[in-house]
Amino acid sequence: MRYTRRAVLGTAAVAGLGTVAGCLGSGDPPEAPVAGDPDADVTVTVYEDFSCPYCRDFKLDIVPQLEEAYLEPETIRYEHRNFPVPVDNWSLPVANAARDVFEESGSDDFWTFTTEIYEHLDAYSYDVIEQVADDVGADGSAVREAAEDEAHESTIEDDRSYAESEGVEGTPTVFVDxxxxxxxxxxxxxVAAPIEDALE
Known part of the structure:
Protein backbone atom coordinates (compact mmCIF):
# COMPACT_ATOMS: atom_id res chain seq x y z
CA MET A 1 0.00 0.00 0.00
CA ARG A 2 1.32 3.41 -0.92
CA TYR A 3 0.84 5.03 2.49
CA THR A 4 2.59 2.51 4.75
CA ARG A 5 5.37 4.83 5.92
CA ARG A 6 2.99 7.71 6.41
CA ALA A 7 0.62 5.51 8.42
CA VAL A 8 3.42 4.34 10.70
CA LEU A 9 4.61 7.90 11.25
CA GLY A 10 1.08 9.03 11.94
CA THR A 11 0.41 6.29 14.46
CA ALA A 12 3.68 6.85 16.31
CA ALA A 13 3.41 10.62 16.38
CA VAL A 14 -0.22 10.75 17.38
CA ALA A 15 0.29 8.16 20.11
CA GLY A 16 2.48 10.67 21.88
CA LEU A 17 -0.23 13.30 21.66
CA GLY A 18 -3.20 11.10 22.51
CA THR A 19 -3.55 12.42 26.03
CA VAL A 20 -3.59 16.03 24.88
CA ALA A 21 -6.02 15.34 22.06
CA GLY A 22 -8.28 13.41 24.40
CA CYS A 23 -8.40 16.35 26.80
CA LEU A 24 -9.25 18.77 24.02
CA GLY A 25 -11.64 16.49 22.18
CA SER A 26 -15.36 16.86 22.89
CA GLY A 27 -16.38 13.63 21.16
CA ASP A 28 -17.86 15.57 18.24
CA PRO A 29 -15.71 16.91 15.42
CA PRO A 30 -15.40 20.67 14.84
CA GLU A 31 -17.34 22.34 12.06
CA ALA A 32 -15.68 21.33 8.80
CA PRO A 33 -15.13 23.37 5.64
CA VAL A 34 -17.65 21.99 3.14
CA ALA A 35 -17.89 21.99 -0.65
CA GLY A 36 -20.67 20.68 -2.86
CA ASP A 37 -24.14 20.44 -1.31
CA PRO A 38 -24.00 20.77 2.51
CA ASP A 39 -27.28 18.85 2.70
CA ALA A 40 -26.45 16.07 0.22
CA ASP A 41 -27.31 12.49 1.12
CA VAL A 42 -23.72 11.33 0.52
CA THR A 43 -20.83 12.75 2.56
CA VAL A 44 -17.19 12.41 1.55
CA THR A 45 -14.69 13.29 4.29
CA VAL A 46 -10.97 13.65 3.58
CA TYR A 47 -8.31 13.82 6.32
CA GLU A 48 -5.19 15.69 5.25
CA ASP A 49 -1.78 16.82 6.46
CA PHE A 50 -0.52 19.92 4.66
CA SER A 51 3.05 18.56 4.73
CA CYS A 52 2.08 15.26 3.10
CA PRO A 53 3.07 15.03 -0.59
CA TYR A 54 0.33 12.44 -1.17
CA CYS A 55 -2.22 14.95 0.14
CA ARG A 56 -0.82 17.52 -2.28
CA ASP A 57 -1.22 15.05 -5.13
CA PHE A 58 -4.74 14.23 -4.00
CA LYS A 59 -5.69 17.92 -3.80
CA LEU A 60 -4.10 18.98 -7.08
CA ASP A 61 -4.83 15.90 -9.22
CA ILE A 62 -7.93 14.15 -7.87
CA VAL A 63 -10.01 16.90 -6.27
CA PRO A 64 -10.46 18.79 -9.59
CA GLN A 65 -11.96 15.59 -11.03
CA LEU A 66 -14.19 15.17 -7.99
CA GLU A 67 -15.21 18.79 -8.36
CA GLU A 68 -16.29 18.30 -11.96
CA ALA A 69 -18.06 15.01 -11.33
CA TYR A 70 -19.70 15.63 -7.95
CA LEU A 71 -19.11 19.04 -6.38
CA GLU A 72 -20.26 21.33 -9.19
CA PRO A 73 -23.40 19.23 -9.77
CA GLU A 74 -23.80 19.30 -5.95
CA THR A 75 -24.44 15.58 -5.63
CA ILE A 76 -22.22 15.10 -2.55
CA ARG A 77 -21.15 16.90 0.61
CA TYR A 78 -17.33 17.13 0.67
CA GLU A 79 -15.60 17.82 4.01
CA HIS A 80 -12.00 18.69 4.84
CA ARG A 81 -10.56 17.54 8.18
CA ASN A 82 -7.07 17.89 9.64
CA PHE A 83 -4.81 15.02 10.60
CA PRO A 84 -1.42 16.71 10.95
CA VAL A 85 1.44 14.31 11.58
CA PRO A 86 3.87 16.44 13.59
CA VAL A 87 7.07 15.14 12.07
CA ASP A 88 7.34 18.23 9.91
CA ASN A 89 7.57 21.75 11.29
CA TRP A 90 4.95 23.07 8.85
CA SER A 91 2.07 20.62 9.41
CA LEU A 92 0.54 22.59 12.27
CA PRO A 93 1.28 26.17 11.13
CA VAL A 94 -0.29 25.60 7.70
CA ALA A 95 -3.29 23.83 9.24
CA ASN A 96 -3.75 26.80 11.56
CA ALA A 97 -3.49 29.21 8.65
CA ALA A 98 -6.06 27.28 6.64
CA ARG A 99 -8.42 27.16 9.61
CA ASP A 100 -8.07 30.91 10.08
CA VAL A 101 -8.94 31.51 6.43
CA PHE A 102 -12.04 29.33 6.87
CA GLU A 103 -13.22 31.01 10.06
CA GLU A 104 -12.55 34.58 8.91
CA SER A 105 -13.23 34.40 5.15
CA GLY A 106 -15.46 31.36 4.61
CA SER A 107 -15.39 28.14 2.66
CA ASP A 108 -14.72 29.56 -0.81
CA ASP A 109 -11.50 31.27 0.26
CA PHE A 110 -10.55 28.20 2.31
CA TRP A 111 -10.75 25.87 -0.70
CA THR A 112 -8.74 28.29 -2.85
CA PHE A 113 -6.14 28.77 -0.12
CA THR A 114 -5.68 25.05 0.50
CA THR A 115 -5.21 24.38 -3.20
CA GLU A 116 -2.70 27.19 -3.69
CA ILE A 117 -0.73 26.54 -0.49
CA TYR A 118 -0.08 22.93 -1.54
CA GLU A 119 1.73 24.28 -4.60
CA HIS A 120 4.37 25.61 -2.17
CA LEU A 121 4.72 22.41 -0.10
CA ASP A 122 8.47 22.18 -0.66
CA ALA A 123 9.02 25.85 0.15
CA TYR A 124 6.68 26.72 3.01
CA SER A 125 7.42 29.85 4.99
CA TYR A 126 5.39 32.40 6.92
CA ASP A 127 5.93 34.81 4.04
CA VAL A 128 4.42 32.26 1.64
CA ILE A 129 1.45 31.70 3.96
CA GLU A 130 0.81 35.45 4.16
CA GLN A 131 1.14 35.94 0.41
CA VAL A 132 -1.18 33.06 -0.50
CA ALA A 133 -3.76 34.27 2.02
CA ASP A 134 -3.60 37.77 0.51
CA ASP A 135 -3.89 36.30 -2.98
CA VAL A 136 -7.16 34.51 -2.13
CA GLY A 137 -8.68 37.62 -0.56
CA ALA A 138 -8.07 36.86 3.11
CA ASP A 139 -6.19 39.05 5.58
CA GLY A 140 -2.67 37.78 5.01
CA SER A 141 -1.12 39.34 8.10
CA ALA A 142 -3.85 37.92 10.36
CA VAL A 143 -3.52 34.49 8.78
CA ARG A 144 0.25 34.63 9.24
CA GLU A 145 -0.22 35.51 12.90
CA ALA A 146 -2.64 32.61 13.37
CA ALA A 147 -0.06 30.28 11.79
CA GLU A 148 2.80 31.57 13.94
CA ASP A 149 0.76 31.44 17.16
CA GLU A 150 -1.06 28.19 16.25
CA ALA A 151 -4.22 30.06 17.17
CA HIS A 152 -6.54 27.20 16.23
CA GLU A 153 -4.59 24.44 17.97
CA SER A 154 -7.55 23.18 20.00
CA THR A 155 -9.76 22.88 16.90
CA ILE A 156 -7.06 21.01 15.00
CA GLU A 157 -6.42 18.72 17.97
CA ASP A 158 -10.17 18.02 18.13
CA ASP A 159 -10.09 17.08 14.43
CA ARG A 160 -7.14 14.78 15.08
CA SER A 161 -8.76 13.24 18.16
CA TYR A 162 -11.91 12.53 16.18
CA ALA A 163 -9.81 11.08 13.36
CA GLU A 164 -8.16 8.67 15.79
CA SER A 165 -11.56 7.54 17.03
CA GLU A 166 -12.49 6.81 13.41
CA GLY A 167 -9.34 4.72 12.85
CA VAL A 168 -7.37 7.21 10.77
CA GLU A 169 -3.66 6.35 10.75
CA GLY A 170 -2.23 8.22 7.77
CA THR A 171 -2.98 10.76 5.09
CA PRO A 172 -4.83 11.21 2.90
CA THR A 173 -7.66 9.14 4.35
CA VAL A 174 -11.06 9.18 2.65
CA PHE A 175 -14.43 8.24 4.13
CA VAL A 176 -17.67 7.88 2.20
CA ASP A 177 -20.70 8.03 4.48
CA VAL A 191 -12.40 7.39 -4.79
CA ALA A 192 -15.26 7.59 -7.26
CA ALA A 193 -16.25 3.91 -7.02
CA PRO A 194 -17.54 4.04 -3.42
CA ILE A 195 -19.17 7.41 -4.11
CA GLU A 196 -21.07 5.89 -7.02
CA ASP A 197 -22.10 2.96 -4.82
CA ALA A 198 -23.39 5.35 -2.16
CA LEU A 199 -25.32 7.40 -4.71
CA GLU A 200 -27.22 4.38 -6.05
Whole structure:
Protein backbone atom coordinates (compact mmCIF):
# COMPACT_ATOMS: atom_id res chain seq x y z
CA MET A 1 0.00 0.00 0.00
CA ARG A 2 1.32 3.41 -0.92
CA TYR A 3 0.84 5.03 2.49
CA THR A 4 2.59 2.51 4.75
CA ARG A 5 5.37 4.83 5.92
CA ARG A 6 2.99 7.71 6.41
CA ALA A 7 0.62 5.51 8.42
CA VAL A 8 3.42 4.34 10.70
CA LEU A 9 4.61 7.90 11.25
CA GLY A 10 1.08 9.03 11.94
CA THR A 11 0.41 6.29 14.46
CA ALA A 12 3.68 6.85 16.31
CA ALA A 13 3.41 10.62 16.38
CA VAL A 14 -0.22 10.75 17.38
CA ALA A 15 0.29 8.16 20.11
CA GLY A 16 2.48 10.67 21.88
CA LEU A 17 -0.23 13.30 21.66
CA GLY A 18 -3.20 11.10 22.51
CA THR A 19 -3.55 12.42 26.03
CA VAL A 20 -3.59 16.03 24.88
CA ALA A 21 -6.02 15.34 22.06
CA GLY A 22 -8.28 13.41 24.40
CA CYS A 23 -8.40 16.35 26.80
CA LEU A 24 -9.25 18.77 24.02
CA GLY A 25 -11.64 16.49 22.18
CA SER A 26 -15.36 16.86 22.89
CA GLY A 27 -16.38 13.63 21.16
CA ASP A 28 -17.86 15.57 18.24
CA PRO A 29 -15.71 16.91 15.42
CA PRO A 30 -15.40 20.67 14.84
CA GLU A 31 -17.34 22.34 12.06
CA ALA A 32 -15.68 21.33 8.80
CA PRO A 33 -15.13 23.37 5.64
CA VAL A 34 -17.65 21.99 3.14
CA ALA A 35 -17.89 21.99 -0.65
CA GLY A 36 -20.67 20.68 -2.86
CA ASP A 37 -24.14 20.44 -1.31
CA PRO A 38 -24.00 20.77 2.51
CA ASP A 39 -27.28 18.85 2.70
CA ALA A 40 -26.45 16.07 0.22
CA ASP A 41 -27.31 12.49 1.12
CA VAL A 42 -23.72 11.33 0.52
CA THR A 43 -20.83 12.75 2.56
CA VAL A 44 -17.19 12.41 1.55
CA THR A 45 -14.69 13.29 4.29
CA VAL A 46 -10.97 13.65 3.58
CA TYR A 47 -8.31 13.82 6.32
CA GLU A 48 -5.19 15.69 5.25
CA ASP A 49 -1.78 16.82 6.46
CA PHE A 50 -0.52 19.92 4.66
CA SER A 51 3.05 18.56 4.73
CA CYS A 52 2.08 15.26 3.10
CA PRO A 53 3.07 15.03 -0.59
CA TYR A 54 0.33 12.44 -1.17
CA CYS A 55 -2.22 14.95 0.14
CA ARG A 56 -0.82 17.52 -2.28
CA ASP A 57 -1.22 15.05 -5.13
CA PHE A 58 -4.74 14.23 -4.00
CA LYS A 59 -5.69 17.92 -3.80
CA LEU A 60 -4.10 18.98 -7.08
CA ASP A 61 -4.83 15.90 -9.22
CA ILE A 62 -7.93 14.15 -7.87
CA VAL A 63 -10.01 16.90 -6.27
CA PRO A 64 -10.46 18.79 -9.59
CA GLN A 65 -11.96 15.59 -11.03
CA LEU A 66 -14.19 15.17 -7.99
CA GLU A 67 -15.21 18.79 -8.36
CA GLU A 68 -16.29 18.30 -11.96
CA ALA A 69 -18.06 15.01 -11.33
CA TYR A 70 -19.70 15.63 -7.95
CA LEU A 71 -19.11 19.04 -6.38
CA GLU A 72 -20.26 21.33 -9.19
CA PRO A 73 -23.40 19.23 -9.77
CA GLU A 74 -23.80 19.30 -5.95
CA THR A 75 -24.44 15.58 -5.63
CA ILE A 76 -22.22 15.10 -2.55
CA ARG A 77 -21.15 16.90 0.61
CA TYR A 78 -17.33 17.13 0.67
CA GLU A 79 -15.60 17.82 4.01
CA HIS A 80 -12.00 18.69 4.84
CA ARG A 81 -10.56 17.54 8.18
CA ASN A 82 -7.07 17.89 9.64
CA PHE A 83 -4.81 15.02 10.60
CA PRO A 84 -1.42 16.71 10.95
CA VAL A 85 1.44 14.31 11.58
CA PRO A 86 3.87 16.44 13.59
CA VAL A 87 7.07 15.14 12.07
CA ASP A 88 7.34 18.23 9.91
CA ASN A 89 7.57 21.75 11.29
CA TRP A 90 4.95 23.07 8.85
CA SER A 91 2.07 20.62 9.41
CA LEU A 92 0.54 22.59 12.27
CA PRO A 93 1.28 26.17 11.13
CA VAL A 94 -0.29 25.60 7.70
CA ALA A 95 -3.29 23.83 9.24
CA ASN A 96 -3.75 26.80 11.56
CA ALA A 97 -3.49 29.21 8.65
CA ALA A 98 -6.06 27.28 6.64
CA ARG A 99 -8.42 27.16 9.61
CA ASP A 100 -8.07 30.91 10.08
CA VAL A 101 -8.94 31.51 6.43
CA PHE A 102 -12.04 29.33 6.87
CA GLU A 103 -13.22 31.01 10.06
CA GLU A 104 -12.55 34.58 8.91
CA SER A 105 -13.23 34.40 5.15
CA GLY A 106 -15.46 31.36 4.61
CA SER A 107 -15.39 28.14 2.66
CA ASP A 108 -14.72 29.56 -0.81
CA ASP A 109 -11.50 31.27 0.26
CA PHE A 110 -10.55 28.20 2.31
CA TRP A 111 -10.75 25.87 -0.70
CA THR A 112 -8.74 28.29 -2.85
CA PHE A 113 -6.14 28.77 -0.12
CA THR A 114 -5.68 25.05 0.50
CA THR A 115 -5.21 24.38 -3.20
CA GLU A 116 -2.70 27.19 -3.69
CA ILE A 117 -0.73 26.54 -0.49
CA TYR A 118 -0.08 22.93 -1.54
CA GLU A 119 1.73 24.28 -4.60
CA HIS A 120 4.37 25.61 -2.17
CA LEU A 121 4.72 22.41 -0.10
CA ASP A 122 8.47 22.18 -0.66
CA ALA A 123 9.02 25.85 0.15
CA TYR A 124 6.68 26.72 3.01
CA SER A 125 7.42 29.85 4.99
CA TYR A 126 5.39 32.40 6.92
CA ASP A 127 5.93 34.81 4.04
CA VAL A 128 4.42 32.26 1.64
CA ILE A 129 1.45 31.70 3.96
CA GLU A 130 0.81 35.45 4.16
CA GLN A 131 1.14 35.94 0.41
CA VAL A 132 -1.18 33.06 -0.50
CA ALA A 133 -3.76 34.27 2.02
CA ASP A 134 -3.60 37.77 0.51
CA ASP A 135 -3.89 36.30 -2.98
CA VAL A 136 -7.16 34.51 -2.13
CA GLY A 137 -8.68 37.62 -0.56
CA ALA A 138 -8.07 36.86 3.11
CA ASP A 139 -6.19 39.05 5.58
CA GLY A 140 -2.67 37.78 5.01
CA SER A 141 -1.12 39.34 8.10
CA ALA A 142 -3.85 37.92 10.36
CA VAL A 143 -3.52 34.49 8.78
CA ARG A 144 0.25 34.63 9.24
CA GLU A 145 -0.22 35.51 12.90
CA ALA A 146 -2.64 32.61 13.37
CA ALA A 147 -0.06 30.28 11.79
CA GLU A 148 2.80 31.57 13.94
CA ASP A 149 0.76 31.44 17.16
CA GLU A 150 -1.06 28.19 16.25
CA ALA A 151 -4.22 30.06 17.17
CA HIS A 152 -6.54 27.20 16.23
CA GLU A 153 -4.59 24.44 17.97
CA SER A 154 -7.55 23.18 20.00
CA THR A 155 -9.76 22.88 16.90
CA ILE A 156 -7.06 21.01 15.00
CA GLU A 157 -6.42 18.72 17.97
CA ASP A 158 -10.17 18.02 18.13
CA ASP A 159 -10.09 17.08 14.43
CA ARG A 160 -7.14 14.78 15.08
CA SER A 161 -8.76 13.24 18.16
CA TYR A 162 -11.91 12.53 16.18
CA ALA A 163 -9.81 11.08 13.36
CA GLU A 164 -8.16 8.67 15.79
CA SER A 165 -11.56 7.54 17.03
CA GLU A 166 -12.49 6.81 13.41
CA GLY A 167 -9.34 4.72 12.85
CA VAL A 168 -7.37 7.21 10.77
CA GLU A 169 -3.66 6.35 10.75
CA GLY A 170 -2.23 8.22 7.77
CA THR A 171 -2.98 10.76 5.09
CA PRO A 172 -4.83 11.21 2.90
CA THR A 173 -7.66 9.14 4.35
CA VAL A 174 -11.06 9.18 2.65
CA PHE A 175 -14.43 8.24 4.13
CA VAL A 176 -17.67 7.88 2.20
CA ASP A 177 -20.70 8.03 4.48
CA UNK A 178 -18.58 7.04 7.46
CA UNK A 179 -16.92 4.07 5.77
CA UNK A 180 -13.16 4.30 5.24
CA UNK A 181 -12.08 3.84 1.62
CA UNK A 182 -9.15 1.52 0.98
CA UNK A 183 -6.86 3.37 -1.39
CA UNK A 184 -4.45 0.99 -3.10
CA UNK A 185 -3.35 3.88 -5.28
CA UNK A 186 -4.09 7.58 -5.58
CA UNK A 187 -6.60 7.69 -8.41
CA UNK A 188 -9.93 9.27 -9.16
CA UNK A 189 -11.40 5.85 -9.90
CA UNK A 190 -10.53 4.51 -6.42
CA VAL A 191 -12.40 7.39 -4.79
CA ALA A 192 -15.26 7.59 -7.26
CA ALA A 193 -16.25 3.91 -7.02
CA PRO A 194 -17.54 4.04 -3.42
CA ILE A 195 -19.17 7.41 -4.11
CA GLU A 196 -21.07 5.89 -7.02
CA ASP A 197 -22.10 2.96 -4.82
CA ALA A 198 -23.39 5.35 -2.16
CA LEU A 199 -25.32 7.40 -4.71
CA GLU A 200 -27.22 4.38 -6.05
Missing amino acids: GEQVTLQELSFEQ
